[in-house]
Amino acid sequence: VDLLVVCDINHRLSASSINRTEFPSQYMGRWYFLAAAAPADSQALETFKPMDNTAFWVQESTENEKLVFRANVRVKDGSCVPRKWIYLLSGDSTELRTEGHPDRVTELFSSKCTQCVILKETENSISRLLLYSRSPQLEREFVEDFKEKAFCEGYKETLEIPQKLEYCPLDT
Numbered sequence: 655v656d657l658l659v660v661c662d663i664n665h666r667l668s669a670s671s672i673n674r675t676e677f678p679s680q681y682m683g684r685w686y687f688l689a690a691a692a693p694a695d696s697q698a699l700e701t702f703k704p705m706d707n708t709a710f711w712v713q714e715s716t717e718n719e720k721l722v723f724r725a726n727v728r729v730k731d732g733s734c735v736p737r738k739w740i741y742l743l744s745g746d747s748t749e750l751r752t753e754g755h756p757d758r759v760t761e762l763f764s765s766k767c768t769q770c771v772i773l774k775e776t777e778n779s780i781s782r783l784l785l786y787s788r789s790p791q792l793e794r795e796f797v798e799d800f801k802e803k804a805f806c807e808g809y810k811e812t813l814e815i816p817q818k819l820e821y822c823p824l825d826t
C-alpha cells in the first residue's frame with residue numbers, strides 16, 4: 655500500500671456478516687484466489703509467487719464434519735498443478751482445521767465485497783490473509799479494501815494474483 659491509510663474501525667477484520675446458520679453450505683462450489691497478505695519479511699507469500707492463478711472447488715465430504723477443497727494452480731510456466739485438502743469442521747465454530755496439518759488454523763472473515771471471503775491462516779505463529787471471490791474479476795475498490803484491512807492488521811506485504819493465463823480445468 656503506497657498511499658496514506660488512516661486505520662480505523664472500518665479496517666478491522668470482522669466475522670460479523672458470516673451467516674453461521676447456513677454455515678458451511680454458503681461456501682460450497684467454485685472460488686477464485688485473488689490476493690494475499692502477510693507480515694513484512696515473513697516469507698509467507700513466497701509459495702504464491704510462482705503462481706499465475708488458482709481456482710478452487712469446495713464440496714461436502716461423504717464423511718461428517720469434513721470438507722473437500724480441490725484446487726488447480728496455473729503456474730507461471732504454464733503448467734497445471736492440482737491440489738487437494740481435507741478441512742475439518744469443529745462443531746458450532748466457523749474455524750477450520752486442515753487434515754495433516756495439526757498446527758494450522760483457518761479463520762473466516764467477511765469482506766467489503768459480498769461475494770468474497772477472507773481467510774486467515776495461522777501456523778506456528780506465522781499468519782497470512784487470503785482473499786477469495788466467486789468471480790475472477792473484482793472491482794478495484796474491493797482489492798484495495800482488502801489491502802487496507804491487511805495493512806491495518808499488520809500484514810504489510812501484499813500480493814495480487816496475476817491471472818494473466820487461462821484457468822486450469824477443475825474436475826468436480
Ligand code: GYM
Pocket residue numbers: 678681685687708710712721723725727739762771773784786
Ligand atoms: O494454492 C495455495 C492456496 O491458496 C493456499 O490456500 C489454501 O490452501 C487455503 C484454501 C483456500 C480455499 C479457498 C476457497 C474459498 C473459501 C471458502 C471458505 C470455506 C469455508 C467453509
